[in-house]
Amino acid sequence: MPPVHDYVIDNSTGANVRADINNVLAAIVSNNSSSSEPSTKYAYQWWADTNENVLKIRNSANNGWVTLFQLDGTLTLEDGSASAPALGFRDDLDTGIFSSAANNLDIATGGSVRANISSTGLNVTGTVTDDGAVHDGNVDLNGNIDVSGTSTLNGVTTFNEDVTFDGATAGRDVVFDRSENALEFADDAKATFGTGSDLQIFHNGSASYIQDVGTGNLVLAASDAIIFQNSATNETLAGFYENGAVELYHDNTKKIETASGGISLTGGAAANITALSDGATITIDMATACHHSVTLGGNRTFAAPSNQVVGQAGSIFITQDGTGSRTASFNAAFKFVGGTAPTLTTGAGLTDRIDYIILSSNVIHCAVSLDVK
Numbered sequence: 001m002p003p004v005h006d007y008v009i010d011n012s013t014g015a016n017v018r019a020d021i022n023n024v025l026a027a028i029v030s031n032n033s034s035s036s037e038p039s040t041k042y043a044y045q046w047w048a049d050t051n052e053n054v055l056k057i058r059n060s061a062n063n064g065w066v067t068l069f070q071l072d073g074t075l076t077l078e079d080g081s082a083s084a085p086a087l088g089f090r091d092d093l094d095t096g097i098f099s100s101a102a103n104n105l106d107i108a109t110g111g112s113v114r115a116n117i118s119s120t121g122l123n124v125t126g127t128v129t130d131d132g133a134v135h136d137g138n139v140d141l142n143g144n145i146d147v148s149g150t151s152t153l154n155g156v157t158t159f160n161e162d163v164t165f166d167g168a169t170a171g172r173d174v175v176f177d178r179s180e181n182a183l184e185f186a187d188d189a190k191a192t193f194g195t196g197s198d199l200q201i202f203h204n205g206s207a208s209y210i211q212d213v214g215t216g217n218l219v220l221a222a223s224d225a226i227i228f229q230n231s232a233t234n235e236t237l238a239g240f241y242e243n244g245a246v247e248l249y250h251d252n253t254k255k256i257e258t259a260s261g262g263i264s265l266t267g268g269a270a271a272n273i274t275a276l277s278d279g280a281t282i283t284i285d286m287a288t289a290c291h292h293s294v295t296l297g298g299n300r301t302f303a304a305p306s307n308q309v310v311g312q313a314g315s316i317f318i319t320q321d322g323t324g325s326r327t328a329s330f331n332a333a334f335k336f337v338g339g340t341a342p343t344l345t346t347g348a349g350l351t352d353r354i355d356y357i358i359l360s361s362n363v364i365h366c367a368v369s370l371d372v373k
Helices: 014-029
Strands: 046-049 054-058 065-070 087-089 092-098 105-109 112-118 121-124 128-130 139-141 144-147 151-153 157-159 163-165 174-177 182-185 191-193 199-203 208-212 225-229 236-241 246-250 253-259 262-265 273-275 291-296 300-302 313-320 328-330 334-336 351-360 363-369
Parallel strands (some): 300 328
Antiparallel strands (some): 112 121, 163 174, 174 182, 225 236, 253 262, 351 363
């Protein structure tokens, strides 16, 4: 008997009509099984395509076939798309699963891809939330994990491969490199601490920063010592020791060290000499230097210095210009031996020196050396 039929019973003799009916029933019970499609087709007609080994149904327009599943019972789907998933829901046709490419399984909601599973792992777009209620045990993720949105994991989660946290700005990702046992921050990807991101640690491509941008102090605490070294040469730069000294180094050699009685200095100590601005009134800013120099271009008055610090000491070098015979008077803040201000050496180009120490505000003890040459 033929596996397909036109489903029309022709007028004929009884035997022929009976054979025709049997052929119709055979076509029905076999779902028109054949290696080629029925010659006469109807909307919603079944066809067991033995050539492709799939069961098909005719579409409503009667102009094509819709594949349902394999004849061995295996369910297969069309690839579909995000907007029309291969497996969707009758009341929500743009939500379901589809395949965007070979070896890819995709989940779409509202016409947008939210999860992609491929041979390289799981890629999630959007918010991933694990509230602990779904998983009774630990969560083991064995592939590479790219989390592009907000991920909340409230249970115990184990990542057994590299994990990439995709920054909103390209190139600013954070990666846990499993093979390196390292959490790696790209340039300008910051590790921040505090409610207002008060503490920031980052590298901007040319320099590294530990930056306190919030309130309070930046405190480095250690159970023994804090030592600063050059990472390339291992040269010591400075050391801070509990119940001990603070040390400063030059070229890996200790130069300054605090001690119980004060400061220990290895080598000489140098301080800059700042040139003062000449004028009718000369005011020394003690914050700029300990030593100061000026060449007098006329008769001058030295005003009380600004920014005086008790205990500061230094020298003031006073030179006559090429004309010479310049005089100087001094504010009462300057205290001289015997209570008398010096008379400067008046020869052209000659230099006098005043050595001073600040005893208290506007009490500056001075010793004068004239015509130093």
